[in-house]
Amino acid sequence: MKVNIFCIGDIVGRPGRRIVGEKLKSLVRERDIDCVIANAENAAGGSGLTPQIYEKLLKYGVNLITLGDHTYRKREIITKLETTDNIVRPANFSEHAAGKGVAFYKTNKGPTVAIVALIGRLFMKPGDCPYNAIDRILPQIRQKADIVVVDFHAEATSEKIAMGYHLDGRASLCFGTHTHVVTADEAILPKGTAYITDIGMTGGHYSVLGRGVESVLKSFRTQMPFPFEIATGDVRMNGVLATIDSNTQKAEHIERIRVDADTEDTTTYDSDDGRPEHLNNNF
Numbered sequence: 001m002k003v004n005i006f007c008i009g010d011i012v013g014r015p016g017r018r019i020v021g022e023k024l025k026s027l028v029r030e031r032d033i034d035c036v037i038a039n040a041e042n043a044a045g046g047s048g049l050t051p052q053i054y055e056k057l058l059k060y061g062v063n064l065i066t067l068g069d070h071t072y073r074k075r076e077i078i079t080k081l082e083t084t085d086n087i088v089r090p091a092n093f094s095e096h097a098a099g100k101g102v103a104f105y106k107t108n109k110g111p112t113v114a115i116v117a118l119i120g121r122l123f124m125k126p127g128d129c130p131y132n133a134i135d136r137i138l139p140q141i142r143q144k145a146d147i148v149v150v151d152f153h154a155e156a157t158s159e160k161i162a163m164g165y166h167l168d169g170r171a172s173l174c175f176g177t178h179t180h181v182v183t184a185d186e187a188i189l190p191k192g193t194a195y196i197t198d199i200g201m202t203g204g205h206y207s208v209l210g211r212g213v214e215s216v217l218k219s220f221r222t223q224m225p226f227p228f229e230i231a232t233g234d235v236r237m238n239g240v241l242a243t244i245d246s247n248t249q250k251a252e253h254i255e256r257i258r259v260d261a262d263t264e265d266t267t268t269y270d271s272d273d274g275r276p277e278h279l280n281n282n283f
Helices: 013-031 051-060 075-083 130-142 157-167 213-222
Strands: 002-008 035-039 064-066 102-106 112-119 147-153 173-177 194-196 201-204 235-245 250-260
Touching: 002 013, 002 147, 002 173, 013 035, 013 051, 013 201, 013 235, 013 250, 035 112, 035 147, 051 075, 064 112, 102 130, 112 130, 130 147, 130 157, 147 157, 157 173, 173 235, 194 235, 194 250
Parallel strands: 002 035, 035 064, 112 147, 147 173, 173 194
Antiparallel strands: 002 235, 102 112, 201 235, 235 250
């Protein structure tokens, strides 16, 4: 059975959410997509996720949601993490952290897709070893899923590439998130795992990683805190589309996907974002 999986790069703020809402369903029809996975840790005002946005992403056609280092930035999402089965935080967080590291989605074709979130350790906040974490949980996942997908949320390209080879032949797809810059190294590794170092971001690309250019420049030049406003220009949805054979669990195809917005929207925030963190200068 051939299963098409579309993975959406970090959704940044209202502009990123808007293009997903406008373009995802038509893309799913056009490309015969069976499962949609989205990284949404920057979806609420550029940092975190709110319950309102979580619900809307599901209505837009997202089946599984991953989070990263901003998992708990909006505390109101914690209830969703504890009570729903389609959203994951990094599996190598503390075992006492709220939420799950693995989620499952049964496609209409029959095969079940598992998504695992991991977080890197180089230039990131402390986390348990991601390699040990995935080794520990993979046998359990295999009992429930036909296809295993891993979102490795990490800063260093070396760490991501190493994870790709670590999972080669054991996961069907391993993609990187967090840096918001799409890489051009998509490939099927020697043992059959589809891999790409980073799938980029979904949001305004006339920006610095989805934030307003001028405010970021001021912060870098002065070393003072400035509000990193959400960018609204040149909005795109970036991601990858992979075709997996559910019988062999090996990838047959991987390609980068870019979808441009039809119109520009100058609105940076709405009520779904929660309270804007005006002095937040973190990406």
